[in-house]
Amino acid sequence: MDTIIGIGLDALAYGMLLFIISIGLSVMMGLMRVINLAHGAFAMVGGYIASYAIRQLGLPYVVAVPTAVAATVVVALPLEFLLFRRIYGGAEPLKQVLMTIGIAFAVIGIVNAVFGPTIKPIPLPGPLHGIVDIASHTMAVHRLVLIVAGLVIAAGLWLAVEKSNFGVRLRAAVDNPDMAAALGIRTDRLYLVTFGIAVALAAFGGIAGAELMPIEPTYALRYMVTFLVVVSVGGAGSTTGALVASLIIGLVDTAGRYLFPSYGMFFTYAAVILIVELAPNGLARRSA
Amino acid sequence: MSAVTARPSPLRGDFIKLAAVALAGLAALVLFPNDLGLMTRIASSAFLVVSLDLVTGYAGIATLGQAALFGLGAYAAANANLAGLGEPILMVAVGGLAGAVAGLIFGAVVLRSRGLAQLVLTIALVQLVHEAANKLSDITGGSDGLSGIDVAPILGAFRFDLYGRTGFVFALVLLLATLAVLSVIVRSPFGLKLRAIGRDPGRVRTLGAAVMPALLVTFTLSGAVAGMGGAIEAISTGVVGLDSVSFERSAMALVMLVLGGSGSLYGAVAGTAVFMGLESIISAANPFHWLIIVGVLLIVVVLFVPRGLTSLAGDVRRLLAIFGLRRDKR
16 A cells, blocks of 8 residues: 555656656647657756756756756757748658757757766756655655646646647647738747747756756757656647546556566567557547 | 660669669678678668569658558567577568568558558657557567577678678678569569559559559568568668667668669669668767758758659769760760
């Protein structure tokens, strides 16, 4: 019983982290129809900047995190109108894969040249360091915060997509970009904003999840596979789909590590193949 | 217009390119006698990239999991060797057979979906094989790699030497033979159908041709080629590491293919040779600078040279023809 609760809590924290990082990827895939293999690189860059801001510049955690998120967005936005904009639309997936993997390679190389090849820790402030008791099971506070942050982001995105004016435009552009543009929706601006939000969420996830996914140069490719898996299992562009998929992957992966540690991620990938075979369009087909 | 007689036979063009590969190989043998290990790895990797070209360049299916077939061929050949099979040609046959079976299964799983789901399936498959290889250390050696491969002389006559000369010539001859067979296949009606499927599978289906069986055959063929490459690498290096079934290796193969020019067998070979040659020089200085160069090169190629760097040769020829410096054959 104790093991089950332990697995459940860890799986929840890990799943929420996957959700925070992957949801931006999912929305970009649903809206701009682009397979972005550089998404993990944005999470990594966020982590590097945060680590640098705290350890070298001595900024307090609460200041460093938003600064790092903002800095990552500032660095990434030029890529949107220089590079990403040219590969939007689902016509040439190979082109998208190659360009974005190229961006990921370049970011890995640059980050390593600037910061070096070692793992960069992101020191947590005192209050996040502690341990709390949940159902007679101890849990690190920062994991609890991760779960709460994931829930807040999920709720915020759901409200933004379903209830706001922005969400109406977004859903219109997902359903039919040409018609949306013809009706006066500035789709290029919409894409830019969505890209910015996706990068910001990735960067935040990279920082908040540094305990579970350590920040080092190969981060960008090492975890990219997991993020892609979440999106394809959840269905591109679906918030609830991504949430459910993140929790499933988090659960399968955590349970596998607890119960059959020597198998690595074997069961995770087996589950992914099974789910994708059964539901090729993802668990939730509905867009954004 | 004596178009019929003036036009060189397409097979002649293939023969020239094949001869060029053979000459380049022989030149490497003479010019880089101390780097034959690298040259052999280039030849075995060329099998992987060419096999990827069949699936991606010709049949139009993007995969990031091709190394699974390569690695399974390597493991099969190595295990056959450890079980007592010494003859390298038979080991390559075992690798090719294992790759073909794996390719058929791989294709059957992957072809059920399209787009992102398909790409993720290819990644999940290679990762699944990787995790399984890590776990099944009895037959794969796990993360230490499978070593102890002891190869007999080829046909009982050509012993593998310390400098890797025999290994390289062995790999080169097999590569040339494979390329010769594949150039006939891609020019055959089947090859043309494959190109058509790559362009627009829906239209091919509408025309009444069976798409699915053709793709399964392609995956099987591609698996055989990749498996042979894996076996050759196992024979020449004497070990099979976990990296031979990795996502990274698959992604790099795709990069080599695209830089060289997908949809052309010789573009795939040229891409492999140039990429791995430069990699060994630049990575020796700093592996991460190499990553930056590859990344930027990929972006540039995707934006400006979509048909790959070998297509630039054709552009130069056309440019020369425009300026009257060279008589255009057509």
